[in-house]
Amino acid sequence: MLKIESLVKSLDGKKIISNISFSLKEGQIVGLIGRNGAGKTTLFRLIAGEYLADHGSVRIEDSADFRSQIFYLDAPDNFTNAHTATQLARIFKISYPRIDIDWFESLVKINNLPLNKKLSSMSKGQRGLILAISAITSKARYVLLDEPLDGLDLIVRDQVKQMLITAVSNSKTSIMIASHNLQELDLLTDRIILLKDGKIANDYMPGEELETANVAKLQMVIEGELPKVVIDSGHILEKRGHLYVVLFKNYDSKLANRVKRTKAQYIEELAVNSDDIFRATFDEDYRLHQAAAQKEEKQ
Ligand SMILES: Nc1ncnc2c1ncn2[C@@H]1O[C@H](COP(=O)(O)OP(=O)(O)OP(=O)(O)O)[C@@H](O)[C@H]1O
Incomplete structure (x- = not known):
């Protein structure tokens, strides 16, 4: 070894x-x-x-x-x-x-x-x-x-x-x-x-990430405004019409309950892969980039 x-x-x-x-x-x-x-x-x-x-x-x-x-x-x-x-x-x-x-x-x-x-x-x-x-x-x-x-x-x-x-x-x-x-x-x-x-x-171990990484990938059907929990804690990976695929990090029971209480018509949990783990791990890099882009736009 x-x-x-x-x-x-x-x-x-x-x-x-x-x-x-x-x-x-x-x-x-x-x-x-x-x-x-x-x-x-x-x-x-x-x-x-x-x-x-x-x-x-x-x-x-x-x-x-x-x-x-x-x-x-x-x-x-x-x-x-x-x-x-x-x-x-x-x-x-x-x-x-x-x-x-x-x-x-x-x-x-x-x-x-x-x-x-x-x-x-x-x-x-x-x-x-x-x-x-x-x-x-x-x-x-x-x-x-x-x-x-x-x-x-x-x-x-x-x-x-x-x-x-x-x-x-x-x-x-x-x-x-x-x-x-x-x-x-x-x-x-x-x-x-x-x-x-x-x-x-x-x-x-690939395939067993969910238990170790505390990340969830949800397919959600959302009509109308996006729920606050999706904007604040989610990362939208895909959007096709009203169908969204959203990644959540630190997906504990509290966050799961907030998601359940949204007006989403349909919610299904999808299998998580390494791309998702990677994105969730570097979530703050996205948010920093987004904040910098928004600041640039305002100027
Ligand atoms: N010889 C060196 N002297 C000083 N800094 C170095 C040297 N080699 C690498 N670094 C710095 O160390 C950090 C890690 O570099 P490294 O090449 O190990 O990253 P990496 O994960 O392999 O990157 P990549 O995915 O881009 O190949 C970087 O910030 C790089 O600038």
């Missing part, structure tokens, strides 16, 4: 990671989400040992061989581009001595990718596939991937996802994926960690 305990990191005098603790179990795919600049890459760099933490620790229980157990490519384009797939596998062997080069080469071939062409002359999707193949065949127990599916077409994304799922189910690998594609993460991951203000704001 990879144990992260009380990690703290400041950059340029600003606290980016502020007391983060969690463990990564074997055989899990974990999503890491947060707004731009939330500290996802910084956290990966700390876990991979590229940054020294100001405080706290990253440990792998039952292993002293730390480096070869964590696969992380920081800004992969920088060095991988200058090499062919065959060369890369041999370079990776220095850091990951257990890399299975035969398996690497067979996966490259199965995916119709060239072994002897520099990555710089491949497309983004082809490079993405080669990096996913490298991560899996490295035999590192913990794989950290920053936006691995970004910019890849649907078919390549499915191929990468298939490889990641096979890797965790066939071995003791554990994969952590930083991504802004929350819908994709909901379907791919066993667990999602949401960063806000340098801390873990939520840690949940």
Whole structure:
């Protein structure tokens, strides 16, 4: 198990990671989400040992061989581009001595990718596939991937996802994926960690968010004026005629009663997903933005 305990990191005098603790179990795919600049890459760099933490620790229980157990490519384009797939596998062997080069080469071939062409002359999707193949065949127990599916077409994304799922189910690998594609993460991951203000704001299993996040998504039919509770505490996600989909955070029994007492003709609770959790977590950012826009309008 990879144990992260009380990690703290400041950059340029600003606290980016502020007391983060969690463990990564074997055989899990974990999503890491947060707004731009939330500290996802910084956290990966700390876990991979590229940054020294100001405080706290990253440990792998039952292993002293730390480096070869964590696969992380920081800004992969920088060095991988200058090499062919065959060369890369041999370079990776220095850091990951257990890399299975035969398996690497067979996966490259199965995916119709060239072994002897520099990555710089491949497309983004082809490079993405080669990096996913490298991560899996490295035999590192913990794989950290920053936006691995970004910019890849649907078919390549499915191929990468298939490889990641096979890797965790066939071995003791554990994969952590930083991504802004929350819908994709909901379907791919066993667990999602949401960063806000340098801390873990939520840690949940997709599909079970409702119990942990206290967020409700209601489909409501409202004719006439919008009820005050919807304006004050809700976030309207959709409107089609009189049909509204409204998100509520901190949805406790008091708020539920206020909603029930409205003149809505029909109310139905819908399943909550990570997009909803994310919006609810950053609700104040919307409201600040709205207030600033209104102020601008008045001037
Ligand atoms: N080398 C650095 N020196 C100073 N500040 C940095 C450095 N790297 C990152 N930061 C700052 O740390 C914060 C977190 O950056 P980080 O790249 O970890 O965020 P992120 O969650 O990965 O963002 P994104 O989703 O946009 O990729 C940002 O405010 C960024 O400006």
